[in-house]
Amino acid sequence: MxxxxxxxxxxxxxxxxxxxxxxxxxxxxxxxxxxxxxxxxxxxxxxxxxxxxxxxxxxxxxxxxxxxxxxxxxxxxxxxxxxxxxxxxxxxxxxxxxxxxxxxxxxxxxxxxxxxxxxxxxxxxxxxxxxxxxxxxxxxxxxxxxxxxxxxxxxxxxxxxxxxxxxxAPSGVDLSTFDIIVSKEDARTKVDLPQRARIATYTGNFTTMGEDKGISDIIRALPEVPDVVFVAAGGSDKDRTRYEEEARTSGVSDRVILRGHAAQETLALYQKAADVLLMPFPDLPHYRHHMSPVKMFEYMAAKRPIIASDLPTIREVLDETNAIIVPPGDPGALAAAIMKTIADPAGAQELARQAYEKAAGYTWQKRTERILEHIT
The missing domain is CATH 3.40.50.2000 (Glycogen Phosphorylase B;)
Structure with missing residues (x-):
């Protein structure tokens, strides 16, 4: 064929x-x-x-x-x-x-x-x-x-x-890239992040078609989680400048680390370096109906707890058994969810384990096999 x-x-x-x-x-x-x-x-x-x-x-x-x-x-x-x-x-x-x-x-x-x-x-x-x-x-x-x-x-x-x-056929993940064996400490060393901080991480493009993907809500949530450092990797120079200004306005610029575009292997290290992974998408038509974020499946493979927006497209894959689901556009709820992962690390890790087990069904190869069966 x-x-x-x-x-x-x-x-x-x-x-x-x-x-x-x-x-x-x-x-x-x-x-x-x-x-x-x-x-x-x-x-x-x-x-x-x-x-x-x-x-x-x-x-x-x-x-x-x-x-x-x-x-x-x-x-x-x-x-x-x-x-x-x-x-x-x-x-x-x-x-x-x-x-x-x-x-x-x-x-x-x-x-x-x-x-x-x-x-x-x-x-x-x-x-x-x-x-x-x-x-x-x-x-x-x-x-x-x-x-x-x-x-x-x-x-x-x-x-x-x-x-x-x-x-x-939702998006997928390459487990050979994102299901890697590396300690949190070694990952932080490789991507130059502070060893003793509690780190909440976002990876991937910061905006889609000019629309915020939840980073503004993360920055607004930071004053309520004073011991947490926010790391975002994958942004353009323009978007990093935008969110650096938002961090200054919110008085949290000392706890915001924004990095540029990186290879898949490097994004995997940022995820492994995290204590919790974030994707608080806003409630906009594109995110509600027209997305299957690649980062969601990468996060699932990373074995780190996930906090995600309560949107139909997210709930097609994640729910309360494998992630912390929060209302979109609610920095207070996002901050509370981050604090929950700190207060109950065992519970957070169980969510991460459940998400990881589910990730095995969403590899790119399995996605392609389903598509081939459909089109041939």
Whole structure:
């Protein structure tokens, strides 16, 4: 079987979707599928190639297609539209000369029309665009649909799609990267963190599409947990500047450590260095309905207690048996939850153990096996 994973993203990228896409390609290839990742040739600050950046074996092929890439940090809609348009042109030209026995697996609704050329197309959907009617018309031409949350599946079913056509496949984790044997003390030494502090940690991008991912609530909670140091790793320079200012305003800058983007192996060390891991997402439509955070599964593999927001997308995986669930947007409740992990370390560790056991069912390889069973 031949499979082309088509993604209109800058790759390598510091964003979590880059990890998800590369791990999917690796898993497809390891399942015996001849896999090619097709992406636009865009400028990237990464010096290493895809395989080195994500620490994966070169078991799949990467093909970069020409595009007009004028995208910068403050690019407008026209610039993004131009890049997308030229990528779609390049993709259609590329596939015009490919054998129709291949499967096209994509996150791009605009490429579903490759089915008109005779390809079987599977769509992986992470959100419903504002132009819902047009999107659903396109999606009906997909052979199979993969979504990352139950809420997304419900949206398709309510739009008249056959439920059997839709698979819910949340994000995953590479246990070889995040289920590592290292003591808390050694991990702190490796990432230069204080040995004797109680550390609450967040890893990954600090914002999504400009929206806060809960770091503001963490900073606002810190005055109520005076013995805790907050560490966040994975932010852009712009986002770190933003939250450094918030920490100064809240009078807790001496207990806030903000670090930049890091490799997966380094993020695993930050998690192992923590006493508790945080993901207090705000109650916004994207987080409530359209996410399956990669960090959630990484946290589960880290064997550290997790504090997470009470949102439907979170409850599809975590509940009170394996995490401390708090109301979103409530710094007081977040502070109380952090204090609970300090007051009852044995209880907190039992939650971490339960989450770790569940993580084994959410590896990238198992996710891919479920997808292959669905699309073939």
């Amino acid at each position: 031949r499979l082309f994973y088509v993604a209109n993203i800058r790759i390598p990228t510091e964003k979590a979707h880059g990890v998800a896409i590369v791990k999917a390609c690796e898993s497809f290839a390891r399942a015996g599928v001849e896999t090619t990742l097709v992406a636009p040739r865009r400028r990237t600050p990464f010096e290493k190639d895809v395989f080195e950046t994500y620490s994966v074996e070169p078991v799949f092929i990467v093909r970069f297609l020409p595009v007009i890439d004028l995208i910068r940090e403050r690019a407008g809609r026209f610039v993004f539209a131009l890049e997308a348009f030229t990528f779609h042109l390049s993709a259609y030209a590329y596939f015009f000369f490919k054998g129709r026995d291949a499967l096209v697996y994509t996150r791009e609704p605009g490429l579903i029309a490759l089915s008109r050329l005779g390809f079987h197309v599977a769509l992986e959907c992470h959100l419903i665009p504002k132009r819902r009617a047009a999107f659903f018309r396109r999606a009906r031409r997909a052979r199979r649909i993969i979504v990352i949350s139950g809420a997304l599946r419900k949206a398709f079913v309510e739009a008249g799609f056959d439920p059997e056509k839709i698979l819910v």
